[in-house]
Amino acid sequence: MxxxxxxxxxxxxxxxxxxxxxxxxxxxxxxxxxxxxxLVAAYPWLTGDKFNVAVIDKGIDYWHYLLGGxxxxxxxxxxxxxxYDYRDNDTDPFPSExxxxxxxxxxxxxxxxxxxxxxxxxxxxxxxxxxxxxYQGIIQDSLLYNIRTNRLDSQNTxxxxxxxxxxxxxxxxxxxxxxxxxxxxxASTPVYDAQVKALYNAGVFIITPVANEWLNxxxxxxxxxxxxxxxxxxxxxxxxxxxxxxxxxxxxxxLDILSQSLKVTLPYYQVDANKDVLVEDAGTGNSWGAPxxxxxxxxxxxxxxxxxxxxxxxxxxxxxxxxxxxxxTGTYARLDMYAAIQLAYQRRDDGFDQVKGGNEDMxxxxxxxxxxxxxxxxxGLKLLMHDHDYYTFNVDAxxxxxxxxxxxxxxxxxxxxxxxxxxxxxxTIGQDGITAxxxxxxxxxxHLFNADAALDGSYSVNINQPAVVGGGGxxxxxxxxxxxxNDIAYDKNNNLDMVWYDSANGxxxxxxxxxxxxxxxxxxxxxxxxxxxxxxxxxxxxxxPGVAYYDAxxxxxxxxxxxxxxxxxxxxxxxxxxxxxxxxxxxxxDNPVIAYYYKTSGDLKLATxxxxxxxxxxxxxxxxxxxxxxxxxxxxxxxxxxxxESTSAGAFRYAAQTKSGWNVTTVDVNGAxxxxxxxxxxxxxxxxxxxxxxxxxDLRFARFTGTKWSTTTVASKRSQGxxxxxxxxxxxxxxxxxxxxxxxxxxxxxxxxxxxxWTYEVLATGGGRHNQVALNxxxxxxxxxxxxxxxxxxxxxx
Numbered sequence: 001m002x003x004x005x006x007x008x009x010x011x012x013x014x015x016x017x018x019x020x021x022x023x024x025x026x027x028x029x030x031x032x033x034x035x036x037x038x039l040v041a042a043y044p045w046l047t048g049d050k051f052n053v054a055v056i057d058k059g060i061d062y063w064h065y066l067l068g069g070x071x072x073x074x075x076x077x078x079x080x081x082x083x084y085d086y087r088d089n090d091t092d093p094f095p096s097e098x099x100x101x102x103x104x105x106x107x108x109x110x111x112x113x114x115x116x117x118x119x120x121x122x123x124x125x126x127x128x129x130x131x132x133x134x135y136q137g138i139i140q141d142s143l144l145y146n147i148r149t150n151r152l153d154s155q156n157t158x159x160x161x162x163x164x165x166x167x168x169x170x171x172x173x174x175x176x177x178x179x180x181x182x183x184x185x186x187a188s189t190p191v192y193d194a195q196v197k198a199l200y201n202a203g204v205f206i207i208t209p210v211a212n213e214w215l216n217x218x219x220x221x222x223x224x225x226x227x228x229x230x231x232x233x234x235x236x237x238x239x240x241x242x243x244x245x246x247x248x249x250x251x252x253x254x255l256d257i258l259s260q261s262l263k264v265t266l267p268y269y270q271v272d273a274n275k276d277v278l279v280e281d282a283g284t285g286n287s288w289g290a291p292x293x294x295x296x297x298x299x300x301x302x303x304x305x306x307x308x309x310x311x312x313x314x315x316x317x318x319x320x321x322x323x324x325x326x327x328x329t330g331t332y333a334r335l336d337m338y339a340a341i342q343l344a345y346q347r348r349d350d351g352f353d354q355v356k357g358g359n360e361d362m363x364x365x366x367x368x369x370x371x372x373x374x375x376x377x378x379x380g381l382k383l384l385m386h387d388h389d390y391y392t393f394n395v396d397a398x399x400x401x402x403x404x405x406x407x408x409x410x411x412x413x414x415x416x417x418x419x420x421x422x423x424x425x426x427x428t429i430g431q432d433g434i435t436a437x438x439x440x441x442x443x444x445x446x447h448l449f450n451a452d453a454a455l456d457g458s459y460s461v462n463i464n465q466p467a468v469v470g471g472g473g474x475x476x477x478x479x480x481x482x483x484x485x486n487d488i489a490y491d492k493n494n495n496l497d498m499v500w501y502d503s504a505n506g507x508x509x510x511x512x513x514x515x516x517x518x519x520x521x522x523x524x525x526x527x528x529x530x531x532x533x534x535x536x537x538x539x540x541x542x543x544x545p546g547v548a549y550y551d552a553x554x555x556x557x558x559x560x561x562x563x564x565x566x567x568x569x570x571x572x573x574x575x576x577x578x579x580x581x582x583x584x585x586x587x588x589x590d591n592p593v594i595a596y597y598y599k600t601s602g603d604l605k606l607a608t609x610x611x612x613x614x615x616x617x618x619x620x621x622x623x624x625x626x627x628x629x630x631x632x633x634x635x636x637x638x639x640x641x642x643x644x645e646s647t648s649a650g651a652f653r654y655a656a657q658t659k660s661g662w663n664v665t666t667v668d669v670n671g672a673x674x675x676x677x678x679x680x681x682x683x684x685x686x687x688x689x690x691x692x693x694x695x696x697x698d699l700r701f702a703r704f705t706g707t708k709w710s711t712t713t714v715a716s717k718r719s720q721g722x723x724x725x726x727x728x729x730x731x732x733x734x735x736x737x738x739x740x741x742x743x744x745x746x747x748x749x750x751x752x753x754x755x756x757x758w759t760y761e762v763l764a765t766g767g768g769r770h771n772q773v774a775l776n777x778x779x780x781x782x783x784x785x786x787x788x789x790x791x792x793x794x795x796x797x798x
Contacts, residue, residue, distance in 0.1 A: 025123055028133040029241055030260040034292055035338030036138065039299075043341055045386045045451065046299045048139025052081075053117060053298060054169075054177045056161045057110030059085065059095040059148035061269035064111060064276045066119045071276065079118045081172075083164060085148040086157035093148035095269055108269035112283060113178055114144055115267035116291040124265050124280050135265055138295030138337070145174060154183035155191050162195035169204055175301050176205040178294050180287055181227050184211075188672040188695050189650055190226045194624070200232035201533075202552075205301070205309045207294040209286035210235045210255055212248040214327075221327070224254030231694070231722075231743075234313055236290040238262065239323060239334045249286055251329045253697065253719055253744070257316055258323055259289030259335040289335070296337045303341070303384050304348040304454050306504050308484070310769070314788050319343040347791065350382045350458070352389070362423060362445055365390035368463060374399055379406070379460035380481065382504070383414055389448045391461055395439050403446070404433030406460035406467030409505075414459050419445040433467070457505050479511040479519050480793030485535045486784055488774040488795075491543035496774065496782060499525065499547045500793055501532035508532030508549055508560070510567075513795075525560050525567045529553040536584040536594075548572070548582035548594045557582060557596055559609065572607050572614055576600035583631040588638065595619070595642045597626035604629060604644055604655070619655050619662050623648035628675035628691075636685035643667075643679040643689035643702075652677065652691055652702065654709070667702045667709045670695040676740075678726040683734040690714070690724040690738045699724065699740050699751065714751050714758055718744035725773045725783075739783060741768040748785045764794070 027037040039046070060080050063069040067077035076082075085093040095108040121136040147164065149157040158181060165174055177199070185191070196206060208227040213219065228235025228250075235254045238246030238261030245251070246261055264283030269276060297312045319340040320333025345353070352359040352366040359366045368391050370376040376393060383389055395401075405416050416429035421443040427434045429446065446461050460467060480486070483500035490496055496513040508525040509532075526532065530552040537547040546561040557572040557579025572594065573579060580597040587593055592609040598618075604626030606617045619642060620626065629644040639657035646653050650671035656663045667689075674694030681687055688703035699714040699721025715721055720742040728734050735753045742749050748768030751758045764785050770793065771785040781798040 025132055025134040028124065028135050028265055029130075030264055031135060033241060033243075033260055035336045038338040039341055040136070042338065043299075043386075046302055046341065048118075048142030048295070048298045048302060050141075050173055050453075051139070051176075051298050051302050051305075052143040052145060052172055052174045053139070053294065054083075054145040054147060054161070054165045054174050055110050055113055055117075056147050056149060056158060056165075056177060057113060057180045058107050058151070058182070059087075059093040059110055060114045060144065060146045061095060061108060061111040061267075061276065062146065064115075064267050064269065066115060066122055066267040066276070066278070067111075068120055079142070079144060080114065081143050081145045083145050083147045084161075086153075086160060087148055087150040093146045095148075095271060097271065108271060109180065109287065110146070110148075111269045112266040112279070112288065113180070113291045114146075116264075116288065117178070117295050118142060118144055119267055122278075124278060127280065129281075133265070138292065139298050142298060143172075145172065151182065154181060155185050159192035159195060162192045162199065165204070166195050166198055166202075169199065169202065174204065175305075176294050176298050177207070178291055179206055179208045179227055179233065180290075181208065185226055187226075188670075190230065193230065193232075194647065196227075196230055196232040200309055203308055205294065205297045205312055206233045207236050207290045207297070208233050209290040210237050210250040212238070212250075212285055214250050215248050222250070224250050224252055228254040228256075232309075234293070234309070236286060236293045237332065238286040238289050243321060243323060243334060245323050245325055245332065246286070251325055251327070251332070255332060256313055257293055257320065257335060258332050259292045261286050261289040264288040292337070293335055296335060296340050299337075299341060300344045302454075303344050304382075305456065306506070307344075307348060308503065311788075311791065315343050315347060316340050345384060345387065348382070349384055349387065350380060352381070352391075353387070359390050360388050362390050362392070362419075365392040365445055367391070368393040368446075368461060370394070370463060373464065374401065375464045377460060377462045377465055379458070381459050381461065383448055383450045383455040383459060385454045386451055387449070387454075391446045392443060393446075393463055394443050395441050398438065398440050400436045401439050402433060402435050402464050403427075403429055403437065404462045404467045405429050405431075405448070406462055407455070407457065409455070409457035411453070411456040414448050414450060414455055416446050416448045416461070419447055421445075479513070479522060480784070480795060481522075482791060483509075483793035484770050484786060485533055485549075486770055486772055486793055487535050487537035487547070488772050488782065488784055489537060489539050489545070490774050490776045490782070491539055492777065493543070494776045495543075496776075496795075497537065497539065497545045498784070498795070499532075499535050499537045499545065501535055501549070506530040506532075508535060508547070510545065510547075510562075517797075523567070526558065526569050531558065534579075534581050536582050538584050538586060540586050540590045542590075546584060546586070546592055548584035548592070548596070550579045550582065555579070555599075557594065557607070559584070559592060559594065561592070572609070573598075573605075573616065578605075581626075581628050583629050583642075585631050585633055585640075587633065593631065593640065595629040595631040595640075595644070597629065602626065602647070604642065606631075606640070606642070620644070620646075620653065620664055622646075622664075625649075625653070627673070628677045630677045630679035630689060632679045632681055632687065634685055634687070635681060641679065641681075641687050643677045643687070643691070645673045645675050645677065645691075647673050650695070652689075654687060654689070654702075654704075656687075665709065668693075668700065668711045674721075676722050676724050678724045678738075680726045680728055680736075682728050682736075683730075688726065688728075688736065690726040690736075690740070692721040692724060692740075697721070697743075699738065701726075701736065701738065703736075714738060715740070715742075715749070715760065720744060720749070723769055723771050725771060727773065727775065729779070731779050739763070739771050739773045741771060746788070748783075764796070767794075
């Protein structure tokens with residue numbers, strides 16, 4: 001797949017002299033269409049500062065004057081960090097090959113991308129069709145990490161570039177990647193699949209332009225391929241100034257968003273003349289829309305660094321202008337930068353700001369109700385970048401008050417102000433709070449403001465009672481708040497246990513719902529840094545929960561068990577990077593057993609705990625194997641079985657424990673893998689598992705008949721089958737039921753078999769990722785899923 005066929009021909013303009021942008025200079029047409037003019041006016045503090053981008057392309061002209069460079073004085077742009085040139089095998093990634101070469105017509109392409117992202121404010125001269133116009137990069141204060149790929153070995157050098165970002169994104173705070181693949185691949189799974197998956201899971205937003213080939217006479221209306229086909233990379237297409245889809249834009253599955261991509265003004269480089277130029281109203285191609293999407297995504301990350309790539313794209317889509325494809329492939333959102341930032345502030349803040357008016361001023365202040373002893377508290381509060389939070393309470397009679405803010409975490413302490421009804425300062429609320437302050441009867445306000453960065457974690461406001469600690473552990477909050485990875489299980493008394501990863505605070509939490517469906521207090525299991533990914537929970541013979549999970553900060557496998565009064569937390573394995581996708585079960589002696597992926601060497605491993613410690617077994621090491629393992633204990637044999645993915649083979653395998661070791665069978669080969677595997681044993685103790693087929697974007701089901709494995713496609717319309725959960729319904733003849741996520745429709749589904757056919761049901765709309773299911777003692781189903789609108793996990797019963 002070619003992402004960009006050709007850059008439009010243009011007449012180079014003379015270099016502009018530096019000048020001050022006058023406030024009367026109108027913005028250009030496409031920044032107005034995309035809302036950049038309103039964004040800059042309303043949110044001047046959003047500049048991308050400390051949120052950096054990798055540009056994987058053909059090299060940026062770092063001397064360009066609009067990027068802050070000066071070729072004459074030998075001054076390189078301070079906004080460009082040169083990483084590596086895989087074409088020339090040096091550390092000078094400059095577009096050195098001539099733009100006139102037929103084999104490489106887009107060599108200065110990355111300079112245009114860089115201009116859209118970080119160009120200094122500039123004025124494009126007046127022409128016969130318009131007056132002088134104003135432009136500037138979207139993320140003025142971000143750094144661009146410049147990596148040049150080799151057009152003669154594009155796929156492997158893209159992989160090397162992505163690996164460099166994966167290895168260094170934390171060190172340099174690279175939170176997004178603009179990836180342009182000019183050559184493409186015919187392989188069903190790109191060679192860089194493991195890298196983009198890891199980056200996506202680490203929260204790095206990756207955008208790529210879809211190809212300009214919908215009208216290609218030799219392959220008209222071809223399906224979108226990689227990179228945009230990847231579930232870990234978002235595809236950006238083109239729209240026109242009249243808000244129609246650009247005819248050349250590839251469309252269908254893989255096209256996530258549109259942005260203006262015709263008559264774009266941008267900096268460029270004329271290779272033959274070694275000259276910096278300005279392309280005015282002539283940049284054409286989907287490549288010029290992609291960085292506008294990425295720049296907006298980075299600003300959203302600046303508002304709330306805890307946001308995931310999927311959550312960013314959902315905001316961009318929900319705030320965008322809908323464009324219907326006349327060719328009937330669907331309706332796509334066209335980027336609206338200003339609306340996206342507005343929605344990000346609303347959606348990512350706490351409940352007080354998610355209602356109309358928010359609590360941005362004294363008129364809309366959130367209420368703290370005081371009891372008869374003048375005590376009150378609110379918690380789970382978020383303070384986004386440059387956001388004002390106001391809360392109010394009423395004093396009925398003169399009294400002494402202690403007022404504090406509760407927070408622990410890596411950010412600077414969120415100092416507040418105590419104000420009277422007229423907005424006059426009564427006192428400053430620092431880390432020690434306000435103690436024994438005599439307040440006359442009347443209305444009072446607590447005001448917090450953070451100008452420079454979003455608060456990492458949450459905080460509380462406390463009147464005459466001990467502070468509710470936030471930040472590193474956050475306010476405990478209700479069950480499922482800010483949850484992503486999770487697991488649920490019923491005990492013998494029909495109490496529902498639930499664990500989840502609180503993505504806002506980076507901690508692992510637990511809550512229990514009793515048989516009357518009343519939730520108890522939320523507990524923090526592990527309040528480390530970014531702990532709780534891929535949580536897998538099960539109950540021991542006493543009904544006490546245990547959970548295996550991944551510590552992303554330390555790259556370790558961890559295990560926690562509830563001892564009846566508190567949680568015992570252990571590090572199971574810490575050698576290099578280990579512990580992805582753990583699957584936990586207890587054996588018949590209540591020993592914890594965990595199947596997991598050892599990332600460093602690409603192995604499937606099994607850890608067994610006992611009173612003397614942990615023992616380890618490598619189950620499969622043939623290739624890159626072990627992602628998405630699902631562990632089960634065969635009730636007939638008392639031995640373990642594991643269903644898992646062989647990434648290097650693009651296959652799904654089943655490992656059965658024997659007296660002498662493990663018997664590994666390849667069950668299905670699609671060339672692409674896909675994961676999201678769920679293993680269960682049927683009434684005859686034969687293994688079966690559901691899984692996602694990434695090659696065809698289908699839900700699949702494999703079952704051992706007693707003599708051989710059979711496989712079938714359960715759901716195949718567009719993209720569905722992620723986050724599968726399988727069980728056998730004893731009340732329906734022991735037939736299989738699969739919960740899964742329909743990505744195309746953004747819904748949670750179930751598929752139920754009667755033994756010969758499958759029926760389907762929509763269980764929830766507006767989400768469905770991270771679903772889990774549990775059956776109570778009467779075989780009634782309870783399920784969880786991630787709700788896009790609230791950013792929390794929801795729990796429902798059938």
